[in-house]
Amino acid sequence: MAATSMDQLVSLCKRRGFIFQNADIYGGLQGVYDYGPLGIELKNNLKAAWWRSMVYERDDVEGLDAAILTHRKVLQYSGHEATFTDPLCDCKKCKARMRADHIKDGKCPNCGSTDLTEPRPFNLMFKTTVGPIEDGTNYAYLRPETAQAIFTQFKNVVDSTSRKVPFGIAQIGKSFRNEITPRNFVFRVREFEQMELEFFVKPGTDEEWHEKWKEARVKWWEEQGLKPENIHIHKIAKEDLAHYSKATYDIEFQFPHGVEELEGIANRTDYDLGNHTRYQNELGLTAHVHENKDSEAKLAVFDDQEKKWFVPFVIEPSAGVDRGVLAVLTEAYTEETLPNGETRIVLKLKKHLAPVKVAVIPLKRNNPDIMQKAHEIKNMLLKTGIGRVMLEDSGNIGKAYRRHDEIGTPICVTVDFETIEKQPATVTIRDRDTMAQERIAVDELADYLKKQFMA
Numbered sequence: 519m520a521a522t523s524m525d526q527l528v529s530l531c532k533r534r535g536f537i538f539q540n541a542d543i544y545g546g547l548q549g550v551y552d553y554g555p556l557g558i559e560l561k562n563n564l565k566a567a568w569w570r571s572m573v574y575e576r577d578d579v580e581g582l583d584a585a586i587l588t589h590r591k592v593l594q595y596s597g598h599e600a601t602f603t604d605p606l607c608d609c610k611k612c613k614a615r616m617r618a619d620h621i622k623d624g625k626c627p628n629c630g631s632t633d634l635t636e637p638r639p640f641n642l643m644f645k646t647t648v649g650p651i652e653d654g655t656n657y658a659y660l661r662p663e664t665a666q667a668i669f670t671q672f673k674n675v676v677d678s679t680s681r682k683v684p685f686g687i688a689q690i691g692k693s694f695r696n697e698i699t700p701r702n703f704v705f706r707v708r709e710f711e712q713m714e715l716e717f718f719v720k721p722g723t724d725e726e727w728h729e730k731w732k733e734a735r736v737k738w739w740e741e742q743g744l745k746p747e748n749i750h751i752h753k754i755a756k757e758d759l760a761h762y763s764k765a766t767y768d769i770e771f772q773f774p775h776g777v778e779e780l781e782g783i784a785n786r787t788d789y790d791l792g793n794h795t796r797y798q799n800e801l802g803l804t805a806h807v808h809e810n811k812d813s814e815a816k817l818a819v820f821d822d823q824e825k826k827w828f829v830p831f832v833i834e835p836s837a838g839v840d841r842g843v844l845a846v847l848t849e850a851y852t853e854e855t856l857p858n859g860e861t862r863i864v865l866k867l868k869k870h871l872a873p874v875k876v877a878v879i880p881l882k883r884n885n886p887d888i889m890q891k892a893h894e895i896k897n898m899l900l901k902t903g904i905g906r907v908m909l910e911d912s913g914n915i916g917k918a919y920r921r922h923d924e925i926g927t928p929i930c931v932t933v934d935f936e937t938i939e940k941q942p943a944t945v946t947i948r949d950r951d952t953m954a955q956e957r958i959a960v961d962e963l964a965d966y967l968k969k970q971f972m973a
């Protein structure tokens with residue numbers, strides 16, 4: 519098991535304002551969480567790191583931000599209406615409902631009874647009414663994955679950017695699944711965020727790209743602070759593959775509750791683009807899918823060498839933001855025993871993920887000169903573009919250090935009497951991990967921190 523327990527994380531997340539149960543004051547909406555003041559910063563930093571590596575650092579990926587409400591036909595032709603189900607069992611004794619694949623030795627995980635119903639399919643998609651009249655036909659779905667809009671907008675992106683395969687479309691956004699048994703904090707929830715890339719390739723090169731993306735994604739997670747020994751690759755058995763997949767690797771992580779999926783990397787073949795394309799035969803295409811009488815689209819590209827149209831294959835690295843947040847918190851959470859016997863909780867997050875980059879702490883909050891200097895320094899550091907710089911004047915210095923250790927602030931800057939009385943002005947900087955302190959001239963502070971955060 520991981521060194522960090524789920525209780526430690528849940529407690530830290532609530533105490534310091536990372537993650538709260540949704541509708542807490544009404545007893546909570548199950549499987550739904552809200553991100554607090556620090557959670558939103560951490561989550562944004564993780565998403566920004568993904569976007570940077572997927573879009574900015576590559577020359578073959580474009581971005582998209584599509585709607586959450588999804589046309590029924592999209593999810594009908596994608597296969598989700600028919601097959602996006604989990605088989606479900608009910609316990610006849612305690613009435614608990616559970617996923618069939620979560621049952622061990624034929625026993626109800628809640629009460630241990632073996633008196634269970636046969637598994638029945640349960641569709642995981644949330645439906646909602648569109649327009650003022652609820653007559654049962656005018657509904658849309660909340661998307662169960664961000665991917666489908668990437669497929670339905672494929673042609674618009676290709677036409678507006680002149681991209682040629684291989685190239686990808688990246689998207690980050692909310693997805694919704696009516697999970698039967700949400701559990702393990704934000705690991706399995708009903709409303710979550712995904713970071714998905716659909717990478718379009720020529721059929722025949724798909725397996726090679728699948729391997730490349732697997733390597734690239736493991737490397738990226740390591741750069742977010744996950745230790746290689748806590749990351750596992752699991753090749754999904756043929757009989758367990760999703761309805762659209764030819765092959766899938768799961769990147770699994772040692773979460774506090776066990777080793778489970780953090781990201782899936784699927785070879786979706788030409789399944790989706792093919793399915794959203796009108797009458798394949800009529801168009802002279804050869805996607806391995808059925809014909810679509812409702813679509814107007816030809817989601818294909820022209821092969822300049824072979825002088826014919828083809829439907830690209832797609833490799834999809836699909837990561838969960840919430841599971842990502844949980845993973846980096848699991849890895850970063852540390853409890854240390856100090857020489858005086860006290861326990862120090864410190865979140866050893868990678869600097870680029872830390873919710874607060876620098877805390878500026880005035881030694882005496884009732885001294886106007888120190889306060890003014892602290893404000894000046896905060897504003898000066900903010901201009902460096904390193905991220906959130908916070909004025910921390912909420913308590914004494916010991917408490918401020920403890921708080922910033924717990925929320926993972928890499929550097930604290932303390933403004934004291936020497937800062938305002940001596941020339942050149944200096945401050946104390948304290949390193950989160952080593953707790954080492956040194957004095958540095960205020961004039962050199964911005965450059966020093968830029969080097970620390972932007973290296």
Ligand code: ATP
Binds near residue numbers: 695782839
């Ligand atoms: P699982 O088998 O755990 O239900 P999945 O294989 O259905 O997951 P995918 O459809 O591959 O998941 O979705 C891609 C990613 O989206 C997952 O790797 C995960 O990080 C995230 N994800 C999927 N379902 C949830 C959920 N209910 N809560 C949080 N994140 C999720």
